[in-house]
Amino acid sequence: MSAHDNITDNGLLRFMTCGSVDDGKSTLIGRLLFDTKTILADTLTAIEKTSKKRGMEAVDLSLLTDGLQAEREQGITIDVAYRYFSTGTRKYIIADAPGHEQYTRNMVTAASTANLAIILIDARKGVLTQTRRHSYLAHLVGIPHIVVAVNKMDLIDHDQAKYDAIVAEYKSFVAKMGLFEGRADIQFIPLSALNGDNVVDRSETMAWYQGPTMLDILERAPGAHSESTEAFRFPVQFVCRPQDSANPDLHDYRGFQGRIESGSVKVGDLLTALPNGRESRVKAVQIGGVDVAEGITEQSVTILLEDEIDISRGDMLVKSGEVPEQKKEVEAMLCWLSETPLSPARTYLIRHTTRTSKAKLTGVAFKVDVNSQEHVDATQLSMNDIAKVSWKLAQPVFADAYTDNRATGAFIVIDESTNNTVGAGMVL
Amino acid sequence: MSTLTKQTLSHLDWLEAEAIHIMREVAGQCERPVLLFSGGKDSICMLRVAEKAFRPGKFPFPLMHIDTGHNYKEVTDFRDKRAAELGERLIVRSVEDSMKRGTVVLKSPDEPRNKHQSVTLLEAIAEFEFDACIGGARRDEEKARAKERVMSFRDEFGQWDPKNQRPELWNLYNARSHRGENIRAFPISNWTEMDVWQYIEREKLELPSIYFAHTRPVVMRGGAIVPVNVASGNGELVNVPKAGEQVVDLQVRFRTVGDITCTAPVESDADNIGKIVLETATTTITERGATRLDDQTSDASMEQRKKEGYF
Numbered sequence: 001m002s003a004h005d006n007i008t009d010n011g012l013l014r015f016m017t018c019g020s021v022d023d024g025k026s027t028l029i030g031r032l033l034f035d036t037k038t039i040l041a042d043t044l045t046a047i048e049k050t051s052k053k054r055g056m057e058a059v060d061l062s063l064l065t066d067g068l069q070a071e072r073e074q075g076i077t078i079d080v081a082y083r084y085f086s087t088g089t090r091k092y093i094i095a096d097a098p099g100h101e102q103y104t105r106n107m108v109t110a111a112s113t114a115n116l117a118i119i120l121i122d123a124r125k126g127v128l129t130q131t132r133r134h135s136y137l138a139h140l141v142g143i144p145h146i147v148v149a150v151n152k153m154d155l156i157d158h159d160q161a162k163y164d165a166i167v168a169e170y171k172s173f174v175a176k177m178g179l180f181e182g183r184a185d186i187q188f189i190p191l192s193a194l195n196g197d198n199v200v201d202r203s204e205t206m207a208w209y210q211g212p213t214m215l216d217i218l219e220r221a222p223g224a225h226s227e228s229t230e231a232f233r234f235p236v237q238f239v240c241r242p243q244d245s246a247n248p249d250l251h252d253y254r255g256f257q258g259r260i261e262s263g264s265v266k267v268g269d270l271l272t273a274l275p276n277g278r279e280s281r282v283k284a285v286q287i288g289g290v291d292v293a294e295g296i297t298e299q300s301v302t303i304l305l306e307d308e309i310d311i312s313r314g315d316m317l318v319k320s321g322e323v324p325e326q327k328k329e330v331e332a333m334l335c336w337l338s339e340t341p342l343s344p345a346r347t348y349l350i351r352h353t354t355r356t357s358k359a360k361l362t363g364v365a366f367k368v369d370v371n372s373q374e375h376v377d378a379t380q381l382s383m384n385d386i387a388k389v390s391w392k393l394a395q396p397v398f399a400d401a402y403t404d405n406r407a408t409g410a411f412i413v414i415d416e417s418t419n420n421t422v423g424a425g426m427v428l
Numbered sequence: 429m430s431t432l433t434k435q436t437l438s439h440l441d442w443l444e445a446e447a448i449h450i451m452r453e454v455a456g457q458c459e460r461p462v463l464l465f466s467g468g469k470d471s472i473c474m475l476r477v478a479e480k481a482f483r484p485g486k487f488p489f490p491l492m493h494i495d496t497g498h499n500y501k502e503v504t505d506f507r508d509k510r511a512a513e514l515g516e517r518l519i520v521r522s523v524e525d526s527m528k529r530g531t532v533v534l535k536s537p538d539e540p541r542n543k544h545q546s547v548t549l550l551e552a553i554a555e556f557e558f559d560a561c562i563g564g565a566r567r568d569e570e571k572a573r574a575k576e577r578v579m580s581f582r583d584e585f586g587q588w589d590p591k592n593q594r595p596e597l598w599n600l601y602n603a604r605s606h607r608g609e610n611i612r613a614f615p616i617s618n619w620t621e622m623d624v625w626q627y628i629e630r631e632k633l634e635l636p637s638i639y640f641a642h643t644r645p646v647v648m649r650g651g652a653i654v655p656v657n658v659a660s661g662n663g664e665l666v667n668v669p670k671a672g673e674q675v676v677d678l679q680v681r682f683r684t685v686g687d688i689t690c691t692a693p694v695e696s697d698a699d700n701i702g703k704i705v706l707e708t709a710t711t712t713i714t715e716r717g718a719t720r721l722d723d724q725t726s727d728a729s730m731e732q733r734k735k736e737g738y739f
Contacts, residue, residue, distance in 0.1 A: 009438040081574040091439040112597040237452040240485040259449040288480035300448035419604035
């Protein structure tokens with residue numbers, strides 16, 4: 001690692017790993033951290049000790065991802081963990097989600113911020129029900145880059161024919177289900193995370209594989225929002241009105257503060273404020289009160305307009321000519337996250353960007369069996385269910401289809417009585 | 429997929445933008461937030477993020493420090509100076525006041541006071557009716573933090589329930605709470621120790637002097653370097669050497685600062701930020717491993733403290 005002398009900064013990549021401990025997921029993460037020298041000596045000593053205590057010969061890298069006391073007691077992973085490593089040119093955030101069926105909500109959570117997913121397949125077992133589930137969820141949550149890692153190649157004698165058969169089986173499964181089509185690219189790689197083959201270092205035992213290593217794939221993967229021109233979307237988080245009596249220059253200062261969810265903005269652009277529909281040109285784009293030439297996607301800026309328009313938190317600035325639809329009825333794919341089932345009788349809150357509205361469920365079209373992707377009739381939703389639903393909203397939202405824009409197509413459902421986040425929605 | 433590549437943010441710009449967004453969400457969603465500022469490097473970064481988020485306006489929250497009374501004088505002096513420079517209100521609440529009230533009872537006079545900060549923090553939350561505390565904790569610090577939410581919900585007793593956290597998706601943060609409950613918000617969750625140092629370097633942020641290599645008297649205790657005869661912010665002399673301990677002068681710096689009785693320095697000749705960044709890139713010891721005497725008690729000690737209301 002030489003993060004101090006990085007010549008080119010290739011930004012940041014968020015990715016997730018899908019699989020269970022049995023697939024070697026923890027070992028893969030451990031290997032990435034270890035081979036990029038993210039693991040420091042004292043941590044390594046600690047896991048060496050534990051490995052020895054458990055009677056293992058080699059250091060068990062999966063111990064690096066051992067989490068909470070509560071989890072160690074039960075021998076399970078109960079939550080998404082976030083881990084970090086850097087190669088000097090790029091910083092990585094791994095969302096490590098447990099792979100079992102009852103943790104669909106964790107997978108959806110981890111997927112929501114990921115731009116790439118590694119789907120692990122045990123080379124001895126091939127495409128399993130859980131592979132289908134993970135693939136469907138990665139597709140549903142719109143992850144644009146998929147890496148199918150056929151792991152444990154050492155246990156099938158690094159056999160190319162067997163690997164090719166798994167790749168073919170996977171390709172035919174996604175084709176049949178219509179997954180990822182036009183929405184994501186898929187790469188395949190044979191691995192032995194245990195031995196480090198093709199993770200960071202190229203395998204000597206699989207000369208037949210000439211493709212990139214796992215780390216090469218990660219280093220070259222496009223970052224979020226880097227691949228296409230998107231419409232400008234600026235949900236207003238906060239309005240800055242300093243009204244400093246000592247500084248008359250600031251008397252009329254009205255800065256609209258937020259994060260550019262997509263697109264870019266510069267001085268002179270004609271914007272429309274939603275919901276009121278009034279237009280004005282951009283007078284300045286600032287960060288911390290200092291002018292910048294342009295605000296780009298994912299940047300947090302302050303926008304000043306030429307005209308005085310009444311704008312507050314929950315409103316959205318967009319470019320005139322790219323105005324999204326105002327919707328009071330929303331059709332969406334919904335993942336239910338709460339132990340308390342969704343009640344059609346109750347009123348919930350929906351948070352979409354910075355806007356919150358009361359909402360009522362108006363219908364459930366079907367539920368999806370996450371293992372077979374079949375549609376099932378349903379009237380009620382319980383935890384981990386995924387369904388196509390419709391909502392009626394008290395206030396309009398300015399939503400794009402989730403497939404067009406992951407930020408302005410997403411919403412969460414909040415239970416007002418507990419304030420818990422109980423659902424995750426993707427606008428159709 | 430289109431092959432068009434657009435300008436994207438560098439990793440520090442991305443982290444900064446995310447932290448600004450999180451702070452603005454707290455300001456937008458909560459009635460009475462507060463930013464916890466200790467004078468340490470992580471909270472120094474947070475103040476810069478807050479400037480970028482809210483200037484030319486004032487911060488929409490005061491700053492607060494829970495002082496154990498045993499904090500390094502260099503750090504508490506810096507804390508006061510920085511708050512004054514920014515023109516922001518600083519609240520200091522002291523564990524020693526909780527001791528006087530009888531709400532904190534030490535097992536022995538030299539017991540580390542770090543974990544008792546939880547009591548004083550909860551008392552201050554009640555006093556000012558804060559509904560959100562913005563803190564500088566990072567997920568890379570410790571494994572109990574790796575699973576913490578950016579907006580972490582605490583019940584009336586300030587407790588964290590790791591098995592029952594609110595799901596957190598996209599960048600849609602839910603900072604809602606009922607009266608008496610509390611949100612802990614962590615804008616720099618996704619920063620690592622290296623990111624913090626790189627940000628300090630890039631932004632040319634001033635730091636308390638003890639972060640840089642300096643010579644001070646120390647003793648070796650259980651494999652750790654323990655600074656002795658330290659002047660604390662309250663004027664006391666802390667960590668008096670025990671009988672038979674050999675005091676030596678050593679060139680050290682602090683990777684993390686906190687209560688004097690439980691933060692240990694590392695040997696170092698890094699006397700500027702560039703050298704610290706270099707040292708951070710090549711170190712073989714984790715930040716807390718070498719320097720936090722209180723985390724070594726058990727594998728789960730941070731998790732335990734957090735359940736009890738700690739940051």
